[in-house]
Amino acid sequence: MPNTELTEFIKKAIGKVPVFSMRALQLLKLAADPAHHLTDIINIVKQDIGLTARVLKTVNSAAFIRHAEITTIDRAITQLGETIVVGLAVMEAASRQFKTDLSGYDGLPGDLWRHSLKTAIAAKKIGHFSVGTVKENMAYTGGLLHDIGKSLTSDFLQNTAQGISEQINEGKFGEYCAAEREIMGQDHAETGFLLATHWHLPPPLPQVIRFHHHPADSPEPIRPLVYTVHLADILAMMTGCGTGADTLQYRLDPKYSEYLQITEDDLPRLILEIDEEFTSLLDTFQSPA
Template identity: 30%
Template sequence: MHEHIKQRLDQIISNLTQLPSLPDIVSRIINMVNDPNVDFNLVASEISKDQAITANILKLCNSAYFSKGKEIASLDRAIVTLGLKEVKDMIVVATTKQVLDKTIMGYDLAKGELWKHNLAVAMLSKQIALDKKKKAAADIVFTGGIIHDVGKTVLALFVANTFKDILNYTIENQVSFNEAEREIMGYNHQEIGKKVLQKWKFPEVLQDVVEFHHTPSLAPEVNREVVSIVHVANAICLMAGVGIGGDGLYQELSQYAIEKTGLTESEIEKYYSNVPELLNQMKNIM
């Protein structure tokens, strides 16, 4: 264990200002949309206070992925035609990009790679949830997929300094990369990511996605299905080489998550061979 790194990380997570920030509007909208009795007009007026986000939504809602072939010229139309949950997903895309779209040193991810990985995991997670007729999960896993690896943005520099030790520990002890992260630095990217989400005031279910995306069977029972979907989507994207970085070969696909999602081997293969198509759809929302 590198004690000085652990101490530095203790400091970073206790002093929230050093963790990445998001505009407050994001958690406000996520929490509003979670409320089944939410007033559409209230959401629209909240969003329209932020011109940059509104402009981004209008751009995103005319992308092939979100538009579903409809042309949309206003925020109100977007909410009515596409629905609040879709608009919430667009806000998440528009605002998390600044946090996630950077070079992630220690994990060997060039600029754009983590962002691409997160978007792919988000889209694939939502696809799996919809195909499996899990509508409630589909509304959550897109956001979950986008932010699941956010802890890597904080750990990157520390991993860069200890990469050899982490990798050696992984190989010598036959454990996953993130178990070795904790052994060497005192924390893994899931734990740090959870702290980031707490700072952002994101709901518990999303905190669980971040904390347990590598160990879905350990998540609180109520959220295990959602966590499992993101876990499987993450594994498929890594197998397909999307954002694989320095740790990608040392992650496991949980049998528990496969059972929980109800996916068959041939379905998993189908999603895997569909990844290039997914990346194609992603182009105009990146």
């Protein structure tokens, strides 16, 4: 099948994906507004019974509980912080995609979810090294959603993973994205961008998803954020959380050092912190609602 035809099939598949949660969209747009307050987040969460229950369950989980059980949403959100709360809303809204079996990448069940969570945690921490302003909640959410396009492209890559890996080793393709474009006419990053647009996700999230493998091509104002997610993605793969045959089959853009003041001496401590938080949160966030 010509890749132009596959591209049309992918676009049709995107059109069939259910709309994004209205509350999650409200929270994402609010989080991107520098003038917002935590009370604004609380008021939106209170309007969603399911999200309220998820927040209360999370704050009282082993990963977060400190002393007595928390029973009010105000206290729960104050303790968790808006980054985690907005992340919970995104996890719930995109749960169907996170649960996708990435058989087209020879991935294992749950690989997409685990990789996305670890990338989000890494991005949240790496963002503090940025030479520009990187909002923690945008880094975390960008990390969660960066590979969401794979939930769609996997179906169009059945029985190709071994062949792609061999051709990368032989030098035909420089990285996995190039093979995806050869087969489908677009890669998972472009597909994720189209899905984010279908969902009406607020900027800069669609652009972060689109350029996370090629951050130098992103608009200059958002490059610190895109490089943050780019490096977080690589670190997640390096520390054992990939999505199958494509793990570590992408290039690290060396220009990340122009946007992130992170040194080799920082990496061991950073990786340890990422691993500790990931292990702590994995059981709590094991299965998106």
